[in-house]
Amino acid sequence: MHVIGLTGGIGAGKSLVAEILKSLGARVVDADKVGHEVYAPGTEGFLAVVEAFGTEVVDANGQIDRAQLGAKVFGDASELEKLTAIVHPRIRQMVDDRIAAARRDPEVPVLVLEAAILLDSGWDAITDEVWVVVSDPVEIRRRLAEARGLSEAEVDARAAKQMSDEERRSRADVLVHNDGTSDELRLEVERLWRERVNP
Incomplete structure (x- = not known):
């Protein structure tokens, strides 16, 4: 069984990527x-x-x-x-x-461990590879204001408690870019699935 560790900062789109991976046949464990x-x-x-x-x-x-x-x-x-x-x-x-x-x-054949704290907690050690979802900070703020009603200050406070995007990126095996539409994200994840997993 292949284990993908899936992480990213607050509002980057981890859950959406996990849903797409699930639709492709992965079992998802959401920490x-x-x-x-x-x-x-x-x-x-x-x-x-x-x-x-x-x-x-x-x-x-x-x-x-x-x-x-x-x-x-x-x-x-x-x-x-x-x-x-x-x-x-x-x-x-x-x-x-x-x-x-x-x-x-x-x-x-494939399990996805979705966890915001995957890298902070050392859980990447139990995965075969780490996928990090990245997105434009302005887009993240917009999503979080719309979906969760968080202010910019609340988003910044929560993000400050997490590992920096720069550090996450440096520890990624795969970067999943989420700056477009959900259809574009699906195509990106499907491409990565074919190239890296394809059970």
């Missing part, structure tokens, strides 16, 4: 969605987050309020480190379990 499972009510991760950040990060439905938690950690490096120490090891264990299960499944 962000795995992270949601780590926070599920009653889990060790949920209890540890509430203990560390207080009940104000729990919404009326008893779920972790990711917006509230994000507001607490994205402006404070020590709080972000605290959250990372709680969540990343649990996510990594769940990701490892899913990759191991996929390796046992002969129907899975």
Whole structure:
């Protein structure tokens, strides 16, 4: 089984590239969605987050309020480190379990590990190659304002907490350019699939 690590900065288009790869036959493990499972009510991760950040990060439905938690950690490096120490090891264990299960499944020739923190956390070591989605910063701001309602300052604050695009690019095996339409992106990903994977 071939494992592609897929990453990129906030708003670059990782999820869209992952959807395209899935449509081509890859199984996708989305580390962000795995992270949601780590926070599920009653889990060790949920209890540890509430203990560390207080009940104000729990919404009326008893779920972790990711917006509230994000507001607490994205402006404070020590709080972000605290959250990372709680969540990343649990996510990594769940990701490892899913990759191991996929390796046992002969129907899975390609697995994509989609993770914003792929390189920061060293998870690229469990992949065969790293694909980095890159996009124009102006386009990223426009997308994030439209899709998530984030201001420029909020985008900049979140981007500042992530690895720089320059460093990501330097560690990429493949750069996926997302500066055009979704159809153009699909053609680019299909071309890369044929050239690099084609199971």
